[in-house]
Amino acid sequence: MVKMKGFKGFKTYALVTGAASGMGRIYSLQLAQKGYNIIMVDINAAGLQETERIVREAIEASAEISREHKDAFRMLSIAQDLSVAEAADKIHAVTEAAGCVVEVLVNNAGVMYCQGIAETSERMLNIIMMVHMYTPLMLCRKYVIGMKERKCGYILNISSLAAWMIWPGIGMYGSTKRFVRDYSRELRIECQKTGVSVTNAYFGAVDTPLVPLKDSLRKLARALTVMISPEKAVDEALKATFKRRKGTMPGLLNKIFKPLCIIIPDCILGWIYRKAAPYLMKV
Numbered sequence: 414m415v416k417m418k419g420f421k422g423f424k425t426y427a428l429v430t431g432a433a434s435g436m437g438r439i440y441s442l443q444l445a446q447k448g449y450n451i452i453m454v455d456i457n458a459a460g461l462q463e464t465e466r467i468v469r470e471a472i473e474a475s476a477e478i479s480r481e482h483k484d485a486f487r488m489l490s491i492a493q494d495l496s497v498a499e500a501a502d503k504i505h506a507v508t509e510a511a512g513c514v515v516e517v518l519v520n521n522a523g524v525m526y527c528q529g530i531a532e533t534s535e536r537m538l539n540i541i542m543m544v545h546m547y548t549p550l551m552l553c554r555k556y557v558i559g560m561k562e563r564k565c566g567y568i569l570n571i572s573s574l575a576a577w578m579i580w581p582g583i584g585m586y587g588s589t590k591r592f593v594r595d596y597s598r599e600l601r602i603e604c605q606k607t608g609v610s611v612t613n614a615y616f617g618a619v620d621t622p623l624v625p626l627k628d629s630l631r632k633l634a635r636a637l638t639v640m641i642s643p644e645k646a647v648d649e650a651l652k653a654t655f656k657r658r659k660g661t662m663p664g665l666l667n668k669i670f671k672p673l674c675i676i677i678p679d680c681i682l683g684w685i686y687r688k689a690a691p692y693l694m695k696v
Contacts, residue, residue: 420478421448423485426513428452428504428556430495430549431522433460436619439647440519442468446475447651450487452513454504455522458492465490489513495522496543501551515556517654519569520549520593527582538585545589550596557600557609564608569654570597574617574662578674579682601659610657614650617662619643 427444431437432453438460441451445468453461465488472478472486491507493500508515524541526533553568560566572594575587594613601611618640641663653661 423448423450423482423487425516426450426452427517427519428454428508428515429519429521430454432464433457436643436647437521438464438467439643440521440651442471443647443651444517445472445486449517450513452489452491452508452515454491454493454495456492456494461490461492495548496540498543498547500548501555504552505555515559516565517567518552518556520552521571523571525586529582530585533585541585541589546592549593553600557604560609561604561607566609567654568600568609568611569650570611570613572597572613572615574615574674576615598659612654612658613660614653615660615662616646617641619646
């Protein structure tokens with residue numbers, strides 16, 4: 414469990430997108446252990462039920478949380494497709510109707526694919542732009558107003574090491590993550606002196622189903638520390654968020670790799686793409 418000062422007593426809420434599995438489930442669990450009621454958002458309703466079961470059982474089993482606080486704990490599940498234009502409006506309407514005071518917003522939901530831009534379907538291009546760019550931006554826009562009024566709020570946006578990478582097969586993914594990086598910085602500047610902070614997490618490869626690797630390559634990536642565990646990624650991201658840092662990039666090799674990504678010549682990247690193209694997924 415991530416070590417953070419001050420148990421919140423289940424008085425306010427943390428909203429986590431992509432909460433049905435993977436890192437979203439871990440964010441939900443750790444924020445609940447911190448004392449936040451949890452709003453879970455995902456297109457996968459069955460996965461949300463499983464996350465709720467896991468989190469509730471963990472809170473109930475905790476010896477550090479009083480019976481009074483356990484009885485006060487609340488969770489709200491919202492099954493919502495984040496790739497539609499009205500997603501943020503619907504989510505906000507549900508939380509407002511339920512009287513949820515959102516103090517923490519974690520824009521965790523993501524879509525990963527490996528394919529050249531011209532070969533990627535229009536459907537997938539729309540999904541990745543909506544899920545990574547439009548809906549998180551609209552959620553920030555809607556919830557930051559109340560955070561400013563209360564003079565307290567934390568926003569965690571998930572960018573990526575790919576924000577600095579023009580890398581064969583993930584060009585569109587990286588482009589959306591650059592957008593996240595840049596609008597988060599702008600929002601952070603706008604929120605100065607308001608009690609609201611905006612933090613970016615720049616992950617490299619995290620060991621979740623979102624990263625499509627064979628088991629042998631996954632083991633090698635772990636051994637080389639190129640790929641980190643989702644628990645470590647969430648720990649680092651939440652530590653940075655509650656310390657109100659502007660960003661975090663877990664993993665020493667990621668920090669080393671970042672400047673290299675910037676200086677690799679286009680001719681080398683083109684050669685890599687031509688070699689890799691036959692193996693990229695079709696979406």
